[in-house]
Amino acid sequence: MAFFLTPMDRIDSTGSYRQGARDATGIPALVLAAGYMGFGALAAGNGLSFSGTLLSTVFIWALPGQLILVEMHTLGAPFFAVLLSVMISAVRFLPMTVVMMPLLREAPSRQPRYYAVAQLISMTGWAWAMARFPSIPPERRLGYFFGFALTLLASASAATALGFVAGDLLPPLAKLAFVFMSPIYFLLMLAGSTNDALGRAAIVFGAIVGPLAHLVTPQWSVMLAGLVGGTLGYAAHRAWRRRARSR
Amino acid sequence: MSEYMLLVIACGAGTYLWRGLGVAVSAKLSTDSELFAWVGCVAFAMLAGLVSRIVLIPSGALENTALWQRLAATAVALVVYFVVTKKNLLAGVLSSAAAMYVLLVAVAKSAG
Numbered sequence: 065m066a067f068f069l070t071p072m073d074r075i076d077s078t079g080s081y082r083q084g085a086r087d088a089t090g091i092p093a094l095v096l097a098a099g100y101m102g103f104g105a106l107a108a109g110n111g112l113s114f115s116g117t118l119l120s121t122v123f124i125w126a127l128p129g130q131l132i133l134v135e136m137h138t139l140g141a142p143f144f145a146v147l148l149s150v151m152i153s154a155v156r157f158l159p160m161t162v163v164m165m166p167l168l169r170e171a172p173s174r175q176p177r178y179y180a181v182a183q184l185i186s187m188t189g190w191a192w193a194m195a196r197f198p199s200i201p202p203e204r205r206l207g208y209f210f211g212f213a214l215t216l217l218a219s220a221s222a223a224t225a226l227g228f229v230a231g232d233l234l235p236p237l238a239k240l241a242f243v244f245m246s247p248i249y250f251l252l253m254l255a256g257s258t259n260d261a262l263g264r265a266a267i268v269f270g271a272i273v274g275p276l277a278h279l280v281t282p283q284w285s286v287m288l289a290g291l292v293g294g295t296l297g298y299a300a301h302r303a304w305r306r307r308a309r310s311r
Numbered sequence: 312m313s314e315y316m317l318l319v320i321a322c323g324a325g326t327y328l329w330r331g332l333g334v335a336v337s338a339k340l341s342t343d344s345e346l347f348a349w350v351g352c353v354a355f356a357m358l359a360g361l362v363s364r365i366v367l368i369p370s371g372a373l374e375n376t377a378l379w380q381r382l383a384a385t386a387v388a389l390v391v392y393f394v395v396t397k398k399n400l401l402a403g404v405l406s407s408a409a410a411m412y413v414l415l416v417a418v419a420k421s422a423g
Contacts, residue, residue, distance in 0.1 A: 091401070094401060095400045095401050098400075098401055098404050098405065099404070102404070105372075106371065106372070109371045109372025109373070110370070110371040110372070111371075112315055113313065113315055113316070115316070116313065116315040116316045116318075116319050119316070119319050119320075119323075120319045120322070120323070122323075123319055123320060123322070123323025123324075124319065124322050124323045124326050125323075125326070126326055128354075128358050129322060129326055131358075131361065132357070132358075132361060133318060133319070133322050135361060135365070135370065137314070137315055137318060138370055138371060139370060143314065143317075143318065143321075146318055146322070147318065147321050147322055147325055149357065150322040150325060150326065151322075151325040151326065151328070151329075152350075152353060152354065152357060153354055153357055153358065154325065154326040154328075154329050155329055155350045155353075155354055156329075156350075156351065156354050157326065157329040157330045157333060158329040158330075158332055158333045159333070159347050159351075160333065161329070161330050161332075161333020161334060161337065162333045162336065162337045162340050164333075165333065165334055165337035166337060166338075178334050179331055179334050182327075182330035182331055182333060182334050183327055183330060185330055231372075236375075237412060237415040237416055237419060238412055239372065240372060240373065240375060240376055240411065240412075240415055241408045241409070241411040241412035241415065242408060243371075243372045243373055244373060244376070244381070244384060244407065244408055244411045245404050245405075245407070245408045246365075247362050247365040247366055248384070248385065248388045248403070248404050248407045248408070249400070249404050250358060250361075250362045251362050251366070251385065251388065251389075252388060252389075252392050252400055252403045252404065253400070254355070254358060254359055254362065255389065255392070255393075256392065256393075256398050256400070262348060262351075262352065263351070263352070263355055265352075266351070266352035266353075266355040266356045266359070267355050267356065267359040268359075269356055270355060270356025270357060270358070270359035270360040270363075271359040271360060271362070271363035272363075273356070273360055274359065274360020274361060274362075274363050274364040275360075275363055275364045275367045275368055277360070278364045278368055279368075282370075285360065285364060286357055286360060286361050287357070288360075289356055289357055289359070289360020289361065289364070290353045290354065290356050290357030290360065291353060291356075292356075293356035293357075293359070293360055294349070294352035294353030294354070294355065294356035294357065295349070295352070295353070296356075297352050297355075297356055298348065298349050298352040
């Protein structure tokens with residue numbers, strides 16, 4: 065939430081903020097809104113509170129972590145198991161931020177504004193920035209990203225609220241279809257996001273271990289899917305690569 | 312304050328930890344290490360396990376749908392996403408929800 069402490073005029077003397085906001089308005093915001101609407105409806109369907117669900121979008125700002133939180137909490141998982149799982153799902157932000165920071169500034173800097181912009185990094189914003197930054201002058205990138213990511217955050221928050229409320233307004237069958245958007249959004253994100261064999265191996269093993277672990281221990285199934293499935297995927301990929309090399 | 316609200320705040324702080332750490336160490340950390348590769352696998356597998364569990368053994372509202380309906384709607388999503396629209400996420404998600412709605416209505420009609 066530290067971005068409220070950074071006056072916008074200090075990072076936006078060139079209109080780059082508005083340019084970022086304009087670029088986000090359209091497909092990026094719309095796709096993300098579909099995911100967050102499904103998430104809002106899912107949380108409502110699980111009987112969770114409106115305020116907590118809306119706040120999770122602003123505070124966590126990572127839909128995978130939010131989905132893990134909502135599902136594990138609904139199944140009655142212990143506090144620290146939920147927290148640990150969400151934190152493991154968020155480790156990706158470390159390499160993502162490390163890769164992005166040098167593109168945002170000309171020299172290494174720890175000014176508060178960089179800690180503020182870090183809160184706004186999400187999968188959608190990061191991927192967009194990686195693709196778009198080369199064509200934006202370095203001094204305009206920080207303002208551009210603030211504009212882009214804050215627009216995403218605003219539309220995702222609105223979508224979370226709308227999805228949560230729409231569940232009650234829609235007829236029961238339409239609501240079920242609406243709730244189903246959330247897992248499908250992730251399924252397609254996962255299936256489409258990785259082009260390398262390592263990521264694919266992890267996804268396949270995780271998808272197998274997840275439901276099996278759920279039959280044994282629902283509360284720990286998410287973590288088991290990650291640790292067991294992920295390690296199996298990693299090991300299988302290594303073994304396969306070693307064999308391919310020794311041939 | 313409810314446990315849900317406390318979790319939201321704790322998970323928000325826990326997620327920010329990685330982002331803030333990324334800013335702090337960005338000048339001196341290489342991201343192509345084996346450790347990062349494994350952590351990436353764990354994160355991918357965790358999400359994949361969760362999604363396949365929700366489709367196969369859902370909790371909450373989706374318990375009121377049948378397995379074959381969920382699998383059929385998933386197939387529609389994959390075909391629209393990969394084959395018909397060449398990776399249009401919005402089209403894949405919306406067509407899958409539409410398919411799920413049609414299947415639910417069809418079953419409700421035939422049941423009475």
